[in-house]
Amino acid sequence: MRRNFLIVVIILLSATYISCNRTMYPSDMYKVNNKTKFSPNEELLNSSQPVIHKGDILSISVYSNKGENILHPLGTASDQIINQNESSEFTVDDSGYVNLPKIGKVFLLGKTIKECELIISELYSENVVDPYVTVFVKNKRVFFLTGGTSQSGVTIKYENDNTTLVDIITTAGGIKEGKAYAIRLLRQTPDELKFYNIDLSDFSQAKYSYIRILPNDIVYVEPVHRPFRKFIQNVAPYLTLVSTGLIIYNLVKN
Structure with missing residues (x-):
């Protein structure tokens, strides 16, 4: 009887776990x-082409004179409008905007890097002579x-x-x-x-x-x-419990 009971328990547990894939995995x-x-x-x-997402941290640099001082480092500090330091990093907010010095908020969400550079260059052209812009996603x-x-x-x-x-x-x-x-x-x-x-x-x-x-x-x-391996792992504790229960039952009965 004990053997038959164990077989029934194993069959029921097998059907339960195999039929429910979410339970097993x-x-x-x-x-x-x-x-x-x-x-x-x-x-x-x-x-x-990668596009800008919310939460992106953008490293933006704006140079005057088409970036001449990149090739000639002895140029004046004023040739670079946004420096290569912490202040050059801007986070795209939940609305898709970044807040840039002198020009304010600029919508960049969904734009490619090239599109961002063109947009920012055009906006800075009112204040900067021949602006050269680089944009890099830091994160x-x-x-x-x-x-x-x-x-x-x-x-x-x-x-x-x-x-x-x-x-x-x-x-x-x-x-x-x-x-x-x-x-x-x-x-x-x-x-x-x-x-x-x-x-x-x-x-x-x-x-x-x-x-x-x-x-x-x-x-x-x-x-x-x-x-099969997953089934054994999941069913083993229950089989141990049932087997222990049957042993206790037989001891008490006898």
Whole structure:
């Protein structure tokens, strides 16, 4: 009877856990039931330009005379309107504006670096002779996440605008227990949130290793699931409890 009871308990627990994927794998993220929700990967092969986001810290320098004193450092201090120090860093507020000396608030949200430089140069041209502007995002970062038993996450800061997906994976320590054929890439564009599924297990898809990463991208590697091992881990405490209960019952009965 004891043996039959244990078998029934195991069957019930198995059905419960196997039927409820969320119970077995509560740390899984970005699940997609409809594969048509993925954006076409071909879009990633285009040379996308990073755009300004809320919270970006911009290092902005404005020089007069087309930046002549960059090539000739003996120029006067007045040739540089915004210096290369702490005061040259400006944070994009929640409304998409930065507050610059002498010209006030400027809307830069969703603009590329080149567009920002042109906008700022035009605004300063009223006060500066032949302004030369450089804009650099100081807090560029990518978020790398993995699920499963080796669940971890890391924020990777980078400076090179040509940083690729394989650069990020390598910096994060590689794909240990994840699916190389299920790498999710989330990218916020000015219009919508894009969701891509990248398969790097197939050599024919190797070209996607070198797609350019943009600031604030999220890279998530779907974990490899081992249902039997997970089931044993989850059920073992219950089986121990039931077995202990049966032993106590038999001792009391006898």
